[in-house]
Amino acid sequence: MSANGTTTLLHELGADYRDAVYAALADLPGEELADALEEVETNLVEVVGELTAAGGEISMAALRARLGTPREYADEFRVAAGYPPAVGSPGAMQVAPNQLAVAALFVSAAFALASGVTVMADADSWVWGPLTAAAVLFAALPGQWLRAQAPSLDAVPLWRFSLVRTPSAGRAAGETASPGGALPRPSRELRADLAEIARLWGIFVAVGLGVGAHKAGAAPAAGVVIALIALLPCIRLGRVLRRTVGRDRRLLWLAVPLTTFTVGLGIGLVFDEARGRTDYYAGAVVHDGRVSVVQPGSSGPVWPAGASATAVHNHLT
Amino acid sequence: MDTSQLLKGVLDLAVLAVLRDEDGYGYDVVRRLRSAGLDDVGDASVYGTLRRLFNAGLLTSYAVASDSGPHRKYYALNDLGRERLRESTKTWRQFAGTMSHLTGETL
Numbered sequence: 001m002s003a004n005g006t007t008t009l010l011h012e013l014g015a016d017y018r019d020a021v022y023a024a025l026a027d028l029p030g031e032e033l034a035d036a037l038e039e040v041e042t043n044l045v046e047v048v049g050e051l052t053a054a055g056g057e058i059s060m061a062a063l064r065a066r067l068g069t070p071r072e073y074a075d076e077f078r079v080a081a082g083y084p085p086a087v088g089s090p091g092a093m094q095v096a097p098n099q100l101a102v103a104a105l106f107v108s109a110a111f112a113l114a115s116g117v118t119v120m121a122d123a124d125s126w127v128w129g130p131l132t133a134a135a136v137l138f139a140a141l142p143g144q145w146l147r148a149q150a151p152s153l154d155a156v157p158l159w160r161f162s163l164v165r166t167p168s169a170g171r172a173a174g175e176t177a178s179p180g181g182a183l184p185r186p187s188r189e190l191r192a193d194l195a196e197i198a199r200l201w202g203i204f205v206a207v208g209l210g211v212g213a214h215k216a217g218a219a220p221a222a223g224v225v226i227a228l229i230a231l232l233p234c235i236r237l238g239r240v241l242r243r244t245v246g247r248d249r250r251l252l253w254l255a256v257p258l259t260t261f262t263v264g265l266g267i268g269l270v271f272d273e274a275r276g277r278t279d280y281y282a283g284a285v286v287h288d289g290r291v292s293v294v295q296p297g298s299s300g301p302v303w304p305a306g307a308s309a310t311a312v313h314n315h316l317t
Numbered sequence: 318m319d320t321s322q323l324l325k326g327v328l329d330l331a332v333l334a335v336l337r338d339e340d341g342y343g344y345d346v347v348r349r350l351r352s353a354g355l356d357d358v359g360d361a362s363v364y365g366t367l368r369r370l371f372n373a374g375l376l377t378s379y380a381v382a383s384d385s386g387p388h389r390k391y392y393a394l395n396d397l398g399r400e401r402l403r404e405s406t407k408t409w410r411q412f413a414g415t416m417s418h419l420t421g422e423t424l
C-alpha cells in the first residue's frame with residue numbers, strides 16, 4: 001500500500017525511498033502532493049524495473065546512486081516543479097501551518113480547561129460561555145488545513161510527529177531530515193498504561209456528567225443514575241479515542257480539549273466543594289453592625305451585632 | 318563545463334520538444350532526452366518540469382494502464398504548449414546563434 005492509500009507493485013525499497021521523498025515534500029498542498037507522489041512512484045517503478053532488467057541488485061544504495069538521496073530528489077523535483085522552498089530552508093516561512101495548528105491546539109486546551117473549571121465552580125457565571133466558545137474556535141480553526149491533508153496523512157508532519165502513524169512513515173523518518181518524522185511505536189508497558197488511562201478517562205467523564213447534571217439541578221440520585229448510564233459508553237469512547245488518535249492525530253483537536261475540559265470540571269468540583277463547606281460552617285456574616293444568618297436556599301433573619309451563638313444556633317436548628 | 322547548469326535554462330524547451338511528435342510518460346521523456354544526448358538530465362528534474370508545464374496549462378495528460386506497475390500518466394502538447402514551443406525554439410536559435418558567433422570570434 002502506498003503512502004496515499006493506493007495499491008502498487010513498487011519494490012519495498014522503492015517504497016521506502018518514495019516515502020522519504022514524500023516526507024520531504026510533505027509541506028505541499030494535499031492535492032499537489034498526491035500528484036507529485038504519483039509521479040515519484042511511477043519513476044521509482046521504472047527505475048527499479050530497469051535495475052532488475054539489468055541484473056543489478058535492488059538496494060537503497062543503488063537507488064541513491066541512480067537518483068540521488070531522497071532529499072536531493074525531493075529538492076530537485078521541488079525546484080523543477082516550481083514549488084515553494086521547503087519549510088525550514090532559507091527563504092521559506094519560518095512558521096509552518098502544522099506548527100500554527102499545534103499552537104491552536106494548546107490554546108484550545110487551555111480555554112477548555114478554564115471553561116471546565118468555571119462551569120463547575122461557578123455555574124451562574126457568564127464567563128464559561130465565551131471560554132467554551134474560544135475553546136471550540138481554536139480547535140476548529142486548523143480544521144481546513146487538517147482536512148486538506150487527507151490525501152497524504154502519513155507523511156504530514158505534526159510538530160515533531162506525523163499526523164498518522166504507519167510503518168512506512170516510520171521508515172521514512174529515518175531517511176530524511178524533514179521537519180516531519182514518525183511517532184515511534186510505544187512500548188508494551190506504555191500501551192498498557194495508555195489503555196488504563198483511557199479507561200480512567202472514561203470513568204472520570206461519566207462521573208463528571210453525573211455531577212454536572214446534579215449541578216444543573218438534577219437530584220443527587222438522578223446524577224448517580226446518569227453517571228452509571230454514561231459509564232460504559234464513556235469508557236468505550238475513551239478506548240476508541242485512544243486507538244483512533246494513535247492512527248489519525250487530527251482527532252487530537254477533539255480529544256485534547258475534551259480531556260482538559262473534563263479535568264477542568266474536576267478542578268472546579270474541588271473548588272466548589274471547598275467553598276461549599278466554608279459557607280456552611282460560617283453560617284453568619286457581619287454587615288453594618290448586624291449578624292446576618294445565612295441559610296442555603298433562604299434568607300435568614302437579621303440579628304443584632306453581638307447576638308449570642310446560642311440564639312443563632314437555636315434559630316438554625 | 319558542467320552541462321547541468323546549462324540544462325536548467327533549457328529543460329522546458331527540451332521537454333516540450335520531445336513531446337512535439339509523440340505523447341510520452343515521465344520516464345519515457347527521460348529516456349528520450351538521454352538518448353538525444355542530454356545524459357546529465359535528472360529524473361526528478363524531468364518529472365518536476367512535467368508537473369510545472371502541466372500546471373501552467375501547456376500540457377494535457379491521460380492515464381494508460383501498465384503491466385509493470387501503476388498506470389502511466391502520458392503527457393501531450395496542447396495548442397498553448399505548441400505555441401510556447403515555437404516561441405522558445407525561436408528564442409533558443411537566436412541565443413545559440415549569438416553564442417556561436419561569440420565563441421567563434423573568441424576562438
